[in-house]
Amino acid sequence: MHSVSPKTKQTGDYVAREVTGDKIDFSVGQPSPESLPLAALSQAAAHRLGSPDAELLLQYGPRQGYLSFRQSLAAFLTKRYGTAVDAAHLMVTAGVSHGLGLAVGALARPGDVVAVECPTYFLVPPIFRDHHLRLVPLRTDDHGLDVEALAAWLAADTSHRPRFVYTIPIHNNPRGTTLPAARRRRLLALAAQYDFLVLADEVYQLLSFPEKPSPTAAAVEQQQQAQGGGPAASNARQDAWARPEEGIAIGPQGASAHEPLPLPLRCYEDLRGEAGSGSDGGGDTSTSGTEGSGGSGGGGNSSRVLSFGSFSKMLAPALRLGWIECSNPALLSRLKEDGVISSGGCIAQMSAGLAHSALELGLQDAHLDGVVAPGLARRCAALCTALRRHLPECRLQQPRGGYFVWLEFPQEVSAKALLVRAEARHGVRFTPGPACGGGGEHCARLSFAFYTEQELEEGARRLGEALREHMAQEQPAMAP
Template sequence: MTDTPHDLVDFGNGQPSSSLLPLDAIRTAADHCLSRGDAALLQYGDDQGDVDFRESLARFLTHRYATPVSAAHLMISAGVSQALDLVCTRFTRPGDTIFVEEPTYFLALEVFRDHGLQVVGIPIDHDGIRLDALQDALTRHCPALLYTIPSFQNPSGTTMSAARREQLAAVSRAHDLLIVADEVYQLLDFGTAPPPPLAAYIRDARVLSLGSFSKICAPGLRLGWIQGAAPLLDHLMQSGVVHSGGGLNPFASGVVRSLLDLGLADAGLDVLLRVYAERSAVLCRALRDALPMATFVEPRGGYFVWVQLPSTISASRLLPTAVAEGVSYRAGALFSSVNGFARSLRLSFAHYDEAALVLGVQRLARAIARYSTNAE
């Protein structure tokens, strides 16, 4: 079982296993890129990102999204975390209120705290963010933006329905609400594609769509993109960091351009989809066998299974016992703006092979049994 440091199965590890990182493909792409002999690759780049790379990326996304993407509507970022920080810098001020889904990505909450933002959670259901709750919150708050993860949401795995996406775009138009869509899982479906990304609404709603190669290729590239209408991208490019840096990650952009042009990114993504589908199925089967008292919805894509434990069990309080048994996870309260989801936990299936996933669930079952015995 590779990638199991100190024998701990850490289901909190939301990254691919080393065996899935495309080292050979990156080497081939780097050789192809450097063979062009273009020294500009090592120079400061354009604020929006290299136009040739953006053209290659637009073709890749047009194919994978099954909806047209223009290079003019793409700005290159150093991954989604950096893009989200840049959006906060340019579109918010300390003390502003923003809306997030409840639950939401726990590290995004850290970014928002860094910017001194007041976070208001909007509940979700099986179709995504609840529009009734959003409309109600808009009568009481004037948010600078709404942060949403529309497809295979982190942590819940929920995918926003097509109708809900259309309604959310209408809310954006009616209230001049900036929607920041974290779409890093959009391309990670297990055979049933989600509705078109919120990026499809950039022409008629205030939408910034964030994407990344971290989830579909390799996190260490630190390369992603922001898709949006020209006025929104222009506002982002007025950043002092962007001006001073001369664009973001021009060298990595050159290598990934070759990865895209050679078809290696497509081939690598197809491998990930097959492996993640298999790992997800193994994890869910192990959960059904070992933890019949737990409930969850089997994911149709993404990285995570969002598990609900019996009401007598606190995921946070269970964690030390779990670690003692050799397994870890992310407790639900991390993903809440109000410390909710006490009996929920997030399990990632991306980082471990099938044997480690089964072992981790068995250890989790033993930890729950110990916890429950000690609580009696």
């Protein structure tokens, strides 16, 4: 029936989701089995368990995670982010999902509001609902979160006071978009004005695709500050994400393909002159009267940003290892007081040890630069090229990193109805837009991370056949 039968499969006791048979399943948002670094982790385990005092790694660990691991992680992130990371601002988690649950459990009360991008990562809303939070959807567009729509909602009624805004600001799941720097500054200014916390899910920050050398985002920031002061000095000064230079081709997120990707979200927070909590909201981000250090970069005590990262996508999901970065000591202290953390100590002590050796031995760098990033880049390019070839009537944005492509079918097509036909008759699956926290009825999320380039091409071909068959049979019924 199909010209190519997928060879990429996973089955057995170890996996949460089996992938078998002849279907190509674009809904699988997991790394390819062939990219999982068994040899590197075996080497890391031997190194860590053979180190002095290794038996104490098997003991209960410090709540925040042991210091030398956090120092190695901070050094790694500093190099990768292009901006300084302080080990004192890092706390070990069991991945982003655990970190989000930890944060909302420690920093919110039942009935509080969390404003969430729509569409969003579809497994995040249940985490918030488990903590009895009320969800408010926020509009997104081709540039990510529509921050002005958020501003209008906040200003419309004094009851519109969220405790949190949740965003995936780079290589977004599901849309693949990246939030421009101007919007980042505006979002964090709103957080200060209305006193809410920003939950920045930055799991894809380190999964940008290799590109030609260009000025770093940090260099762009420094140049702008030298020309016009701090990040809040002038509305007229916007970075190249908002105003690409004349003559440069515009990329998929409204920016030149040569423009640097933004720094982590907290780098756009202006804390100068700010102390304690804001005046228009109901949150509590104060630090018992201590004053922030000021300046940009989220270094002050009044920071409202919690950044979430993970080793799941860049090393191995089963490590269940991630981190929260937050420069506000009052917020970090409340996370460490969580009941589970207080009882058991570090939530991922052994995994931290393995990752520590992977960092120290250069195994993480080698895997990220040699396998993960270039592999994802090739797969993304293969899928986007195939989608343009086999589904020319559809619209897509080609991301510069991450795992996902957001595909828009013609407006009259129901992605849910198409999925039924595509799976039953053409051997291809995807995640329909409405399943992504309320995405468009005619949209779909496609993951390119799991399959080979040849299999992605075949999946796009099958999807194109399914779409044309669907439109041929459904459109007469929809005509007036």
